[in-house]
Amino acid sequence: MKQTNFLILFFLTFLFIPELFAQQKYTLSGTIRDAATGETLIGATVKLQNADHTFGKAANDYGFYSLSGEGGEYTMTVSYAGYLTYRKQISLVGDLKINVGLDPANSLQEVVISAKDRRNDNVKSAQMGLEKLNMRDLDNVPVLFGEKDVLKTIQLMPGVKSGGEGNTGFFVRGGAADQNLILLDEATVYNSSHLLGFFSTFNSDAIKDVSLYKGGMPAQFGGRLSSVLDVKMQDGNSKEFGVEGGIGLIASRIKVEGPIIKDKASFMVSARRTYIDLLLKASSDSSINSNTLNFYDINAKVNYRFDDKNTLFLSGYFGQDNIGIKDLFANDWGNTTATVRLNHVFNSKLFSNTSFIFNKYHYAIELLDKDNNARVTSLIRDFNLKEDLQYFTNQHVFRFGAQATHHRIAPSDITTTGNSSINPLSVENRYGLEMAGYVSDEWKLNNKLELLYGVRISSFSLLGPGTIRTYDAGGDIVDSYDAKRGSFVKTYVYAEPRFSASYSLNEENSVKASYNRNTQNIHILTNANTSSPTDQYVMSSNNIKPEISDQVAMGYFKNAKDNTYEFSAEIYYKWLQNQIDYKNGAELIANAEVESELLYGKGRAYGLELYLKKTKGKLTGWVSYTLAKTERQFDGLNGGNYFPAKQDRTHDLSLVGIYNFSSRWTFSANYVYSTGNAVTYPAGKYSTGGLTTYYYTERNANRMPYTSRLDISATLKARETKKYQSSWSFGLYNALNRKNPYAITFRDSKQDPTRTEAVQTSLFGIIPSVTYNFKF
Amino acid sequence: MKRLIYLSILFVGFLVWSSCEKVIDVKLDTAPNQMVIEGNITDQNEAQLIKISQSVPYTDQNVFPAVKGAKVTVTDDVGHLWTFEEREPGSYTSVPFKGISGRTYSLKVDVSNTQYTGISIMPKRVHLDSLSLKVFTFGGKDVKQLQVHYNDPAAEVNQYRWVMKINNVQTKRVFVGNDRFTNGNNVAELLYYSKDDDNKELLSGDEVQVEMQCIDKAIYNYWFTLSEQTKNGPGGGVTPGNPPSNINHNALGYFSAHTTEKVSYKVK
Structure with missing residues (x-):
């Protein structure tokens, strides 16, 4: 019964999306990439700002973003940790498509820029229980045998426990090891360890992004109790x-x-x-x-x-x-x-x-x-x-x-x-x-x-x-x-x-x-x-x-x-x-x-x-x-x-x-x-x-x-x-x-x-x- | 087969990382002493033996107090009754008699106001053919292991336990097997024995004696559970628990009616 109510409420929300009735809204969309390599940037933030409005969204898993707002002049900023911020004056007088290439900051610039650009994302977003691994940190965190490893680094996050010394197995918020859904490009990796657990199956050279959901699991994920990696x-x-x-x-x-x-x-x-x-x-x-x-x-x-x-x-x-x-x-x-x-x-x-x-x-x-x-x-x-x-x-x-x-x-x-x-x-x-x-x-x-x-x-x-x-x-x-x-x-x-x-x-x-x-x-x-x-x-x-x-x-x-x-x-x-x-x-x-x-x-x-x-x-x-x-x-x-x-x-x-x-x-x-x-x-x-x-x-x-x-x-x-x-x-x-x-x-x-x-x-x-x- | 899987894990551990061991102090809870009953009925015409003792705290010496003055009887399903006499403290023996395959034996022990009972069915006898030596080469070193040969009958489900003595000293590993994978075959079972267990390798000149017992399902579960308890912790195996006893009132131990056959072998 409760679930039915919930569903009705949900579809009502759909029916009365306010902006369906609003006037003069235009959409800005496109893809965000690394200018040097062409890699799409997952979660890069796109913001439009003028005297009256500020709004923004994060790019999705494929670097795609879409923002809708009232027509007008805006400053568009695109930012991503480790990259120089992109700024552009735009006039949103019709639907616009802008693909953006961000230039990577060198290591010193990065120090200045990374934080500023992800400004308060962690605070504002409704998502909780999410740990994002910075692939650059991975290069520097010391690990056994010097083999950098996403699963060993993720064990250093709160709520994630190591399966044993030098082991890539992990437990999230009290769940068992088999209660983690481990996905590599959406495919389930049933056994994520090599050599009886001392190495993970993830070769960090090939990896772009690692997210671990410990709670607040988004609805697109399912099938395991404790976490989604x-x-x-x-x-x-x-x-x-x-x-x-x-x-x-x-x-x-x-x-x-x-x-x-x-x-x-x-x-x-x-x-x-x-x-x-x-x-x-x-x-x-x-x-x-x-x-x-x-x-x-x-x-x-x-x-x-x-x-x-x-x-x-x-x-x-x-x-x-x-x-x-x-x-x-x-x-x-x-x-x-x-x-x-x-x-x-x-x-x-x-x-x-x-x-x-x-x-x-x-x-x-x-x-x-x-x-x-x-x-x-x-x-x-x-x-x-x-x-x-x-x-x-x-x-x-x-x-x-x-x-x-x-x-x-x-x-x-x-x-x-x-x-x-x-x-x-x-x-x-x-x-x-x-x-x-x-x-x-x-x-x-x-x-x-x-x-x-x-x-x-x-x-x-x-x-x-x-x-x-x-x-x-x-x-x-x-x-x-x-x-x-x-x-x-x-x-x-x-x-x-x-x-x-x-x-x-x-x-x-x-x-x-x-x-x-x-x-x-x-x-x-x-x-x-x-x-x-x-x-x-x-x-x-x-x-x-x-x-x-x-x-x-x-x-x-x-x-x-x-x-x-x-x-x-x-x-x-x-x-x-x-x-x-x-x-x-x-x-x-x-x-x-x-x-x-x-x-x-x-x-x-x-x-x-x-x-x-x-x-x-x-x-x-x-x-x-x-x-x-x-x-x-x-x-x-x-x-x-x-x-x-x-x-x-x-x-x-x-x-x-x-x-x-x-x-x-x-x-x-x-x-x-x-x-x-x-x-x-x-x-x-x-x-x-x-x-x-x-x-x-x-x-x-x-x-x-x-x-x-x-x-x-x-x-x-x-x-x-x-x-x-x-x-x-x-x-x-x-x-x-x-x-x-x-x-x-x-x-x-x-x-x-x-x-x-x-x-x-x-x-x-x-x-x-x-x-x-x-x-x- | 399981033993070989275990072996491989040992091998990897040994090869890649030289792990280290040290004796540590651990804080343990001490439970009150428990009743331990060990009953055996064999298919040999001999005085059968039931031993009753108590558990002791972990920190004590391995001296297990005998339980005296118990009333011990065994009956079978065709109306025989044997009364056991306490010949030595805690050791209760019968007049010589021979257990018969297929009969159900019931144990009754009256002690400290509790009546403990257990039953066991004596399985058919499977003949122990021979023992042979198997030599593995491990990192340039020969490791000697013993194999026991027998012919598993196809018609029934069989469980076995082997007791190995080297120069008359019983080894500390529990050897147990069934015919889940080997039914009806000529079986060569490896009694994997390692230096870890007894601080001694199998060497040329060692006198080895193997006793093969054919045991019932409940007794198999008892020894199998015991055999799985090895290490504790992330590197360890199964969470240990008390092996399921076929004697009631939470007594520790077992009551086993089994066939027995012993073969000796001198290691070459």
């Missing part, structure tokens, strides 16, 4: 040909980009590969040099501008990890994505994007031992069709669209050769269809109040064919039948309201509030804290209900000293329903009846996030602090009481400082402190089967020791020539060489076997790195 690839330089790359300790990268037809078509190809195994190959020992351990990935994108109204983008990603031990074992896994997009500008106010997306994640494990040989493969793949429309008016940006995604999960296929102990096995495929329609409105009511509200109607259907079993709470089959191909086995439909509002107290202070509901139908069953290559994916079904979260958040946003300082404080509370865990001793791999092993429960998460950023001056950087709690409750676990989730950490503090010492030297440091993870320690011990065994009482009631780490780096720019730029980055990870806890094990003491001791394993001590980057 929206990563966009570069389009490729449409002005001139260029090569850049880097040589590091672990991996090297190269990127080639350039125009195919100047200002009309361009391409970008970026590739990366590790070479640990090349070092192994250098060994003369055949048992070492025939092992494999590597990953590589390739990002590629081509775009073609037919005319000002139509642009086609093709983009793709392919990545693969390989691990192998001679004659024993081989494991490979990777993601493949492909996105075809067509931008069409219907008119100066209506912008459309149509996307067709393919993505796949697969893994294969091969046991090479003759007696026990087997090859186990598993995959999840999606076909996804999306239509997204944006309609720009004076006070509103309406956004509406529809999506349909077809999923296929092939849980496990086992094949063997010769005389293996292991039998061939194929767990039947599961098919699913996700559909969604959404409408939203970004509404500037007046100078003070801005709203972003909408609704997403989402549905999920489990499709046949397949053997459909229903289990009772004990995991026993109560019903079983064979569903026909294409039949709808089970369908869930949800309305997901999304709402956020900002109220500006004055130019530099605002308060914001948001509420959003999200649902999720693809779930990962995992033992580990973060993603592992052999994660098992399951869909919602007759047994598994969609996960649901409701989040409310409030925040206070402040800018000071002409945007030199940006401050925000947000609090949130999240209710989670239909959370999934599994019984003790559950067998997850290659189990057709895996749904019989599951437990369902609920969760809650709440916290406070503080963020202070200094955006200009010689010293820039930020401090982020999170105070949080996240708990789960399952009938079959911990006596039915709430217990801390594995990722529950009370305090998380990150400090990042970047000091531009001179035009050649940049120094940077980051420091992180976090409370230890929630773990279950034994409450006693006893003997069973001749072994000392531990007795456990409350789940996750104990804490690992805290983590504290300082990383530093220095970047030296070599003297530039017209043709060639290069720089050296030197880094020290864990500069204080603190032994941070990675795991705690209990065992009989080696000195005195009658005693038990707790042993802490640490991964990384101090690790130096050096990287050489070049561009020509």
Whole structure:
């Protein structure tokens, strides 16, 4: 009922859009690009100003903007962080189209300009819970092995917790790792890690923009409970040909980009590969040099501008990890994505994007031992069709669209050769269809109040064919039948309201509030804290209900000293329903009846996030602090009481400082402190089967020791020539060489076997790195 | 198979990063001592043994107090009853008898005003064929591992537990398996044994004895859960919990009716 009211209200708003009846309104539209490379600038601000009026809008994901206002003389300004502001006198006496090229500021100018131009965006916009990663900061934040990485840098933001030391897995506002929707050019990246999590699948050379939505999720996004990490690839330089790359300790990268037809078509190809195994190959020992351990990935994108109204983008990603031990074992896994997009500008106010997306994640494990040989493969793949429309008016940006995604999960296929102990096995495929329609409105009511509200109607259907079993709470089959191909086995439909509002107290202070509901139908069953290559994916079904979260958040946003300082404080509370865990001793791999092993429960998460950023001056950087709690409750676990989730950490503090010492030297440091993870320690011990065994009482009631780490780096720019730029980055990870806890094990003491001791394993001590980057 | 996945993760860890270990002090809650019952009925004509003890705080020595004065009986589903006598403190034994495959055995323990009960079905016996040595070359070094060979019967679901003793000392790893992937086959199961567990590698000249037990589903779950509990923390595996006991009233331990067969092997 409530939802119906909401919808009626929503459509009424549409009917009575005031400006439909207003007179003499004209529209200014166009595309904002980097003048040097032709890359579109996402979120660049366009403003029109005269004595009577000031209004502005941000460019959309494709650099397109549209502004409507009363006819007259205006000063048009276009600004974007890191670029020189563009100013022009215009007379809006009819619909106008102006495409703008912004000149990048050099590093010193940037310091002066960046802040001024994004003036109070963070304060004014209704969007909250959004973290935008500045790709330039990424170059300077010190990281493990010197491999700059968007996922590791995003972990330094408030409300985002690292999945473990050096790990790219992350948790947002108490959500699980599988509750993050990770998009690369709109394609879902199911497993975003390389080398068991120490590197992410995102090669930062190829990336233009990274946004993380922790809350206040806009209606165009859905399908995961906790966050959306929206990563966009570069389009490729449409002005001139260029090569850049880097040589590091672990991996090297190269990127080639350039125009195919100047200002009309361009391409970008970026590739990366590790070479640990090349070092192994250098060994003369055949048992070492025939092992494999590597990953590589390739990002590629081509775009073609037919005319000002139509642009086609093709983009793709392919990545693969390989691990192998001679004659024993081989494991490979990777993601493949492909996105075809067509931008069409219907008119100066209506912008459309149509996307067709393919993505796949697969893994294969091969046991090479003759007696026990087997090859186990598993995959999840999606076909996804999306239509997204944006309609720009004076006070509103309406956004509406529809999506349909077809999923296929092939849980496990086992094949063997010769005389293996292991039998061939194929767990039947599961098919699913996700559909969604959404409408939203970004509404500037007046100078003070801005709203972003909408609704997403989402549905999920489990499709046949397949053997459909229903289990009772004990995991026993109560019903079983064979569903026909294409039949709808089970369908869930949800309305997901999304709402956020900002109220500006004055130019530099605002308060914001948001509420959003999200649902999720693809779930990962995992033992580990973060993603592992052999994660098992399951869909919602007759047994598994969609996960649901409701989040409310409030925040206070402040800018000071002409945007030199940006401050925000947000609090949130999240209710989670239909959370999934599994019984003790559950067998997850290659189990057709895996749904019989599951437990369902609920969760809650709440916290406070503080963020202070200094955006200009010689010293820039930020401090982020999170105070949080996240708990789960399952009938079959911990006596039915709430217990801390594995990722529950009370305090998380990150400090990042970047000091531009001179035009050649940049120094940077980051420091992180976090409370230890929630773990279950034994409450006693006893003997069973001749072994000392531990007795456990409350789940996750104990804490690992805290983590504290300082990383530093220095970047030296070599003297530039017209043709060639290069720089050296030197880094020290864990500069204080603190032994941070990675795991705690209990065992009989080696000195005195009658005693038990707790042993802490640490991964990384101090690790130096050096990287050489070049561009020509 | 799982063991090999585990192995690979170890390998990566070992190869790329030399992690370091240190003994730390942890603050632990101490629960009151719990009742621990370990009951075994084998298919050998021998005095069967039920042990009753208590858990102790983590900081104590590994000396587990015997529970004395319990009344222990075992019955089967064809009307036999055996009364167990306390021969040593906490150790209750019967007159020699032989468990029969397919029969259901019920344990009854009366102690400190509680009656603990549990049942277990003795599975069919699967013959342990032989043991063999498997040598892996790991980073230029030979690592010796033992394999157990048996012929899994196709007609039924089988669960196994192996107890390995090296020079008469039981290894600390729990070996457990079922025929989910190997039904009806000639199986060569690797009893993966690492230096981490026992501070000792398998060396030439070592006398190894492997006992193979055929166990029922509940007992398999018990040992399987126990085998999964390794490390704690982001780098660790499963959140540990108490293995599901087939004895009621929250007793720790198990009651297992199983077949048993032992084979010895001298490492070459």
